[in-house]
Amino acid sequence: MRVRKWMALATVAYILYGLFIYSYLFLMGDSSVPESVKGTSADPHTFMTSHELVISENFSNIRNLLYFITIPLDWYVFFLLLISGFSRKIADWSLAAARFKFLSKLVYVFVLSLLTMIISLPIKWIGYQLSLHYGVSAQSTASWLKDQTLDFWIQYPLLALCAIVFFWLIQKRRKHWWLYAWCLTVPVTLFLFFIQPVVIDPLYNNFYPLKDQALEKKILTLADKAHIPADHVYEVNMSEKTNTMNAYVTGIGENKRIVLWDTTLQKLKDQEILFIMAHEMGHYVMKHVYIGLAGYLVLSLAGLFAIDRLYFYLYQKGAATFRLKVSHDIAALPLLLIIVSMLSFAASPFTNAVSRHQERAADEYAVNMTKDGEAGVTSFQKLAKSGLSQVNPPFLVKIFRYGHPTMMERIMDMEKAAEKEKTPKKQ
Template sequence: MKKIIKWSVISYILFGLFIAWYLFYGANTDIPTNLKGSAADPETFMNDQQLLLSEEYSQIKNLLYFLSIPFEWLIYIVVLVVGLSAKFREWSKATSKFSILQTAIYLFWLSLIVEVLSFPFQWVSYSVSKKYNITVQTTSSWMKDNMIDFWVNYAMMIIIIAVVFWLIRKSTKRWWFYAWLLSVPFSFFLMFVQPVLIDPLYNDFYPLTNKELETKILALADKADIPADHVYEVNMSAKTNSLNAYVTGVGSNSRIVLWDTTLNRLSENEILFIMAHEMGHYVMKHIYIGIAGYLVLTLIGLYIINKLMQVMVKKWGKVFKVSSIQDIAVLPLFLLLISMLSFASDPISNAVSRHQEKDADLYALEMTNDKEAAVSSFQELSRAGLSQVNPPYLVKLFRYGHPTMLERLTYTNEYEQE
C-alpha cells in the first residue's frame, strides 16, 4: 500500500516538474520567420501588453490542465489503496438493501471526495481567468454553476454506473459489449435533450434580438439546406469576455446559438463568417462522424478496461480490498482507467477534430467569399481569449480540437476561391 502511494506521488511530482519546465522554458512558441509581419503574426494585431498577457495566461492555464488530470488519477488510487472505497461500499450496504440506492449512496461519497479534493484546482483556474479578465463571473454565480455541474453529473452517473454494474453481475465476460450497445441510444438521447434541458440550467437562451442579422443568418442556413427557423442568443457576457457560437442538438432539437459577447465584439461580416463555419459542421455531418468516432473509441476502451480490471483485481485485489470486478468498490479503478484511456486517446480525437475544423473554415470561406472577415474574426478571437497564436506542440496535441490560430490565419490568408 505504501509503495503504491509513494510511487504514485513521486510520479505525479516528476510529471508536474517536467510539464512546468516544458511550458515555461522548453517549448518554442515563436512565429516562423517567414510569417513575421503577416496576418498570422500576433505583433500585427496585439499590443505589447496583450502579447505578454496571452503568453502568461496560456502558460498558467495549460499547466493547471496538465496537473489537474493526473491529480484526479492520484485521488482514485489513494481512495482505493487506503480502503476508502471499501468503506463507502460498507456504508451504502448498511444504509439500504436496494441495489440502486446502494449505488447512489456509494457514488455520492466518491463524487463528494473527488469534488472536494479537486476544488483547489477549479478555484485557482477560476481566479486566474478572473485576474486576466477572461472570466467576469461573480464567485456566487461560479459556485452555483459548480453545484449544478455536480448534481447533473451525479444524477447521470447513478444511471450509468447502476446499469454497468448490473451488466457486470449478469455477464462478467461480455458486460463491456452490452454496455457499449446501450451507450449508442443513450449518447443520441443526451445530444437530443441537452439544448432544451441541460444547457438552460446554466444560461438563459432567447431568440436573437437583432432580427436583421437573424434574417441574414437564416438565409445562409437556407443556402446550406439547414432546417432552422430561429437563431438563439445566450447571455454569456455576465460570465466571460470570450467569444463563441455553435450549432447544437440533433433532429428537431438542433439550434444555432450565438454568445452575446460575439454579437457585441464582432462585426456583422465576421459573425456571418463564424456562423457559416458552424453550418459547415452541420452540412459535412461532423456531429455524426464525431459520434461514430466516439462510439468506436468507447467500444475499444471498454474492452481494454475489462481486461485491465480483471488482471489488476486479481493481482492487487487484497490491497484495494476488492474481491472481484462485480464489487462496486472497484469503481475508482474503473473511473481511473476511463480517464487514463481518454487522455491517451486525446491526440487522435483532437487530430480528427482539427481536420474537421479546417474543413469548416474552408467551407465558410467558400460560402461567404470574405477572407478579410475570416482573418479579422480569428484575430479578435485570439485577443478576446488571450490565446497563444502558436502554442507548444504538446498543448496542441492534447488540448486543441481546433487548428492553432497560426494555422488558421495562415491558410485563410492563402485561400483563393476557385
C-alpha cells in the same frame, strides 16, 4: 509497509509529472512565431499590443498547467482510495447506512463524487480566479458556484447509473458485459445528445432568438443559400460569465440549434459574424455532428473492450491489496474510473486531430460560402485577443488540448484565401 510504499511512489510520480509539465510549459515548450510568419496577419505582434502578448503567454501557460495537473490528480486520488483501503471502508459504511445494496451503491457513488469534487475544487477555483484576474472571465462568485453545483448534480446521477449498470452486467454477463454495456450506452448517448440543447444547456445560460432581426435575416439568407432548414438563430447571454467569443452547432433532429454568444455579437462586425455562421453551417452541411456522434459510439465500443481487458487484469493483480471482495464490488469503482480516464486521455490526440480536420474543412466552407477571407482573418485575430490565446501553442498543448487548428494556422489559411480572392482570374 507495502501500502505506504505504493502511496509514496504514487506521490513521487505525481510530483515528478507536475515538475515535467511545469518545465515543459515555462522553459522548454516553444510558442514562438516562426520567421516565415513574422510580419504577416498571423503574427500576434501585428494585432496585439506588447502588454496583451505578455499576459496571453502567462495566462495560457498557467491555464495549460492547471489542465495537465488536474487530469492525473483524479488518477492519484482514486489510486490512494484503493491502496489505502478507504474505498473499501466507504463501501462498507454505505452498506451499513443504507442497508439495501442498491441504495448503498447510490450512497457510495455520492460520497465518492463529493470527495473528488471537494479535492478538485481548489484547482478549479484557482482557474476561475486566474480568468478573473486576466479579464477573461466576468462571472460572479455566486454564478460560478451555481455552475459547480449544477455540474455535480448532472454528473452524479449519470455516474451512479453507469456504475450500477456496469457492475450488474459484470456480475451477470462476465464475458460480454462490455458489449451489453455498449448497447445500452447507444440510446442513452442519443437521448442526452437530443435533450442537451433544450434541457441541460438552459440550466447554465439563457437562450433566446437573435434580437438583431436584420442580422438574423442575413444569417437565414446564408442558411437558405446553403440549403439548411433554419427558422431561428439563437443568442445566449454569455457576457454575464465571460469576455471571450464563441458560436456553435449542437443537438440533433428537431432540437438542433445554431448558437451565437452575445459577446460575439458585441465584438464582431456583421461580415465577421456571417463568416462565423457560415463556418457553423459548414459543420451542418458536412454532417460533422452526426459523424462525430458515430465516431464517439465506435470509439466507445473499442474503449469498453479495452476497459474489460485492463479492468480484470488489474483486478486479479490488486484485489487483495485493494481489499476488493468480488469483481463487481462497488469499491472497485475508482479502479474502473482510473482506466476510463487514462484511456480517454490517451485517445484525446486522435479525437482532437479528427476535430481539427473538421474545423479546417468548416473554415474552407465558410470562405467558399462568403467569399470573404479577410473577415476570417479579422475574426480569428479578435478571437485570439478576447481569449488571450497563444497563436502557436507548444506541441503537447496542441495535440492534447486543441480541437481546433491553432489561431496561427487558421489566420494563415484565411490570409491565403483572401489573397486568392484579390488575384484576378484569367479569362
